[in-house]
Amino acid sequence: MTRYRVLVRPKAGILDPQGQAVERALPALGFDGVANVHVGRLVELDVEDASQLPAMCEKLLANPLIEDYEIVTP
């Protein structure tokens, strides 16, 4: 079993109100100079056969219509 990470992000150009809310909140706390904030999801998983990871992402871990995914190899 090998530990993998899958990063799931809203597709570019898709409304990301969570990212916008965080981007607005940071200056309010005094953190200036922050732009292009996007909030996604991190999935960590141990897998035996890493060749199945793309199918797992396409079918369940991400919705390809609205999200991009990136498989981070250990």
Add this chain to the structure above:
Amino acid sequence: MKFGVLRFPGTCDEVDAQLACERVGEAVILWHGDRDLQGVDAVVVPGGFSYGDYLRVGAIARFSPVMESVIAFAREGGPVLGICNGFQVLCEAGLLPGALLPNRSLRFVCRQVDLVVEHADTAFTNACVEGERLSIPAKHQTGCWYAPPALHEQVEANGQVLLRYASDQSFNGSLADVAGVRNEAGNVFGLMPHPEHAVDPLTGSVDGLKIFQSIHDHVAARVPA
């Protein structure tokens, strides 16, 4: 006719949906773990928070045993109505176009909204008149309908948008004010607002009943008694 109303862990509107169906026909609850649709003539996927909305709204429910049967039922032309979380489940299952994103405000919104009927010659709106306004409550946090430009164009060209929020009442950021959309074949329909909560004068509107009446009349016309 007989409706089947699905119940997943986390569903919360199945009883109202069943009561709404019973105003026009019979209705049974179908448990998510059972594959048997019990010979129903139409399926309602009701609102709630199936599987706790884990991962993504509707993403896990889509793979439940009952959904395998619902997908087969829909492929054979059986009428399927998805309400709120049910709409999200049907989009995840690929039975309806697009996806539901978090409301632009990021807030859970609960309010009565006016919907405009775009097409009245369908299995789900035949009891309505084109251009008619329906007053129906909406209550959700993830109801911003989205489709990539090419898909959206195709959905509009096919006349698949059956309900839109009235122009002054869109609140969730939905593309082109879409409130409800059907599949290309016309036998699957999903909407974010809750017609099952608008079937009795006691709660302010009976407009939602027209959706259930439409399904009943569609099935009755298709299968002579």
